[in-house]
Each structure stands twice: as C-alpha cells, then as structure tokens.
Amino acid sequence: MNDQLHPWQWDEPTWRGHVGRVRAGRPLRPSSWPGGARVAVALSFDSDHETPALRDGEVLPGKLAQGEYGARVGVPRILRLLERFSAPATFFMPAVSALLHDGEVKSYVDGGHEVALHGWIHERNTSLAPEAERDLAFRAADTLERLAGTRPVGIRTPSWDFSAATLAITRELGLAYDSSLMADDDCYELLADGEPTGVVELPVEWIRDDAPYFMMERFASLRPYTPPRGVLSIWRDEFDAAHAEGGLFQLTLHPHIIGHRSRMAVLTELLEHISGHDVWFATHAQVVAHVLAEQEAP
Template identity: 80%
Template sequence: MSEQTPPPWQWDEPTWRGHVDRVRAGRSLSPSTWPGGARVAVALSFDSDHETIPLRDAETLPGKLAQGEYGARVGVPRILRLLQRHQAPASFFVPAVSALLHEGEAASYVEHGHEVALHGWIHERNTQIPAEAERELTLRAADTLERLTGTRPVGIRTPSWDFSPHTLAITRELGLVYDSSLMADDEPYELLAGGEPTGVVEIPVEWIRDDAPYFMMERFGSLRPYTPPRGVLSIWKDEFDQAYAEGGLFQLTMHPHIIGHRSRMAVLSELLEHISARSDVWYATHAQIAEYVLDQAAGTAPQEKTP
C-alpha cells in the first residue's frame, strides 16, 4: 500500500513550489503597438462543441444532443453572417468529433477567412484521463482537423480549459504556436515550464469574457442563467472599453449553441457595432495575435506609432 500524500498544509517548500512552477506565466508579450496603428486588438473565438459535451459524458438521449445540434444548424450560420458583416476574422476551436459530425463545417470556417484550432477529440476532460490518452487524442484531433480543412492547427484550447500537468508538453511536441486556456493576465504572455521559457504564447481567457457562465441551463440541476443578455452586453462593453483605454487585447470566448440564440445574437451584434464604431481596432485570429506578438518580441515586426 502506497504512502498517503500529506495534506497541503504539511507540504514542504519544494513540493508547493513544484506545483506552482510546473506551468507559469513568463515574460509579457504585450506589444507596444498593434498593426496599422490600431489602439486595441480584438480576438473573437467560438468553441464549436455541438454534441460533444453530452457525448463525452455518455449522455446519448436526443434532448441533450439536440441542444448541441442547434449550434451547428442555427448558431454557426448566424455567427458567420455577423462576422462577415463586420469583416472580423475569428478563431473556431473545434473538437474533432464535432468536425466529423458536421461535414464541411470546419472547412467552411477556413473558406470564410477564419482560423480552426484544436479543442480536443470529444471535449474530453484532460485532468481525468491518463497522460498517454490525452496525447493520443490531441494528436489524432490535429490530424483530423488538418485532413478536413487542409490546414494544420497552430493553436489549442483545452476542452473546458482543463489544462493537465501534461498539456504543455503535448502542446510543445506538436509544435503549436499558442495556447488559449489559462488566465494569468489580460495580455498575451509566454508560458514557462519548470521556470524555463517555452516559446509558447498564451492568449489568456477568463470566465468573465465567456458566454457559458451567464447562459447555461441544466434542467434537472441547479444551474440556471441568472444574468439577462443585456447585462452581459454591459460587462463585455466595459471589458472592451478598458482594453481600448489601455491599448491592449480584448479576447472573447463564445459557443455557437449558447450565443447563437436570437436574444444573445442581438447582444453580440450590438457589441460588435460598439467595437466597430472605433476606427482603430484590429480584428485578428488568435493565431495572428500570437504570431504578431512573437515577431514584436523578436524585433522582426515593423514598429508603428501608437495613435
């Protein structure tokens, strides 16, 4: 019988430091200016989970699956039309099973000028599966998305932002440019592994800038949407306005089966109208953000004056 792990209050310093230092925020990659003299960068993202969340949990009855199907059937077309109206490229993080279930959807993102990035195989929980399973599923997902879109993914968002002790090593093995699952800053930064720079860019997320906490509903549980859509609009406008004032990054995470409903699309539409009213906004994919900040940090991107 193995010795029981001591409780945290009994850990020695190397133990608690080891946990903290496994994956850590390194140097800031916040640039001094954005392309074209833009005051703010706007990185819109959509996690096209569709049916994979109930499938992951072995919930195979039609009700839950239909909720996910709404995202592909209704939400995605609405989102693509809105993005086209604003000429705003976005990043779509797509579980491979979602891409396989909805033929042509992932390829259509690329055709519309958007990015397709990794989001697991079946929206698995990385911290609840063995390291080798996480690695195999991630590699298989990357191969699948490349086959379906003709483009190899350069970024990853772990399903449910569930970043395991092994995720960073797998990310580096795949040669990915960026991750978008962690929350140590408002601005892009470099990830450290055991205190050592990795070259991997973090495009940080936050529950504040995610539609799911505000709008999710569980019929037989206590989960209910308590914030009206217009209340979420107010929060997101404030987030954008402050990013604009600071000359930083405004990153937003949404889901077609959540944001794609009529009253919520009205909110997203008004938010993009608010953003687009500014002439000095750079809409960019997460990949474009990561590549730009790396170039800036290396001194290979042209320097531009901040307006």
C-alpha cells in the same frame, strides 16, 4: 510522498513545485497593433455542439438536440455576423464535432477564419492518463488538418486546464500558442518549471465567456440568471478598458449558447460598439504571430 499529505503539511519545495510547474513568463503586449489600431480584438467560438453530452455518455435526443442547434442555427448566424463586420475569428473545434458536421470546417476556412484544436470529444484532459491525452490530441490535430487543409497552430483545452502532461504535448505538437489559462489580460510566454517554452498564452477568462451567464441544466441548479444585456454591459466594459490600455480584448463564445436570437442581438450590439473604435480584428493565430514578430524585431 509530500503530495500525499494535506496541503498545509507540504514543505516549501512541494508547494513551490506545484505553483511553478506551469507559470506565466515574459509579458508579450506589443508596443503597437497593425494599422495603428489601439486594441486587438480576438473573437473565438468553441464549436462544441454535441460533444459535451457525448463525452458524458448522454446519448438521448434532448441533450444532443441542444448541441445540434449550434451547428444547424448558431454557426450560420455567427458567420453572417462576422462577415458583416469583416471580423476574422478563431473556431476551436473538437474533432468529433468536425466529423459530425460535414462542411462546417470548410465554411470557417472559406470565411477567412482560423480552425484550432479543442480536444477529440471535449474530453476532460485532466482526468486522462498522459498517453491517452496525447493520443487524442494528435488524432484531433490530424483530423482538423485533413478537413481544413492546414494543420492547427493553437489549442484550447476542452476544460480550460492543464494536466501534468498538457504543456509537453502542446510542445510536441509544435503549436505556437495555447488559449486556456488566465494569468494576464494580454499574451505571455508559458514557463515550464521556470524555463521558457516559446509557447504563447493568449489568455481566456470566465468573465469573457458566454457559458457562465447563459448555460441551462434541467436536472441541476444551473440556470441563466443574468439578462443578455447585463452581459453586454460587462463585455463592453472589458473592451473599453482594453482599448484604454492599448491591449487585447479576447472573447469566448459557443454557437449553441450565443447563437440564440436574443443573445445574437447582444453580440451584434457589442460588435457595433467595438467597430466604432480603432481596432484590429484578428484570429488568435494572427495576434500571436504579431506579438512574436515584435519580440524578434531588432
């Protein structure tokens, strides 16, 4: 098998096959945004809480408490801030997080926010057998549907990556969009082996994520080296460029990371800056519905 060779030994069909398995298709930046807004702002929060620790079998109180902070302190602060700016957001939530924190999903729904898939226990989907990945995805969808009252229409894989089975599972679930890949600044359609899938990608980027800047691991070299206002400068520049282009500004945050006081101050300043412009705050599902509606318009 060619895949058992070193990559430099692959023949052309092999390396082309790997690259083409999941690829960016037609761009989906709309010609305009609702209300004449210049830019769409899609805020998202990955409500992981204790699940990354649980996934790794870390069950001592220290690491679990760090995650619990997200639900206990971070989420209420975030919801108050979003209400202040009348900014609907998307909360990607592992099903185990939702089951651990009774009423949290309802608080998102009551606030006008979207609840979307983010795995069962923040599993590393790329290391799972296809049948296990599928089982966890469907269990998670059923759980969030029960708690939110509506079935999720979007997914963000816990590891921001696809296994060989992920796109097929996403399509089998009937989801409208994914938000895990990084081939553009704006929405695009996903291709599977060169064929259009109808699944919209609302892309993420590590630049627009709080975790790379602020994560801390006491027994490893992972430390938060970037001052919060240094991160603010990056995110503000990202937004300003999206506004200049008339495109999409998407941001990924985590309640147990961004929810601390000094970091919430930065998020507040960012939203104050954004709100001084002609923007459309929307959930990921709303952005996807808008770009698809324009594509279907005569």
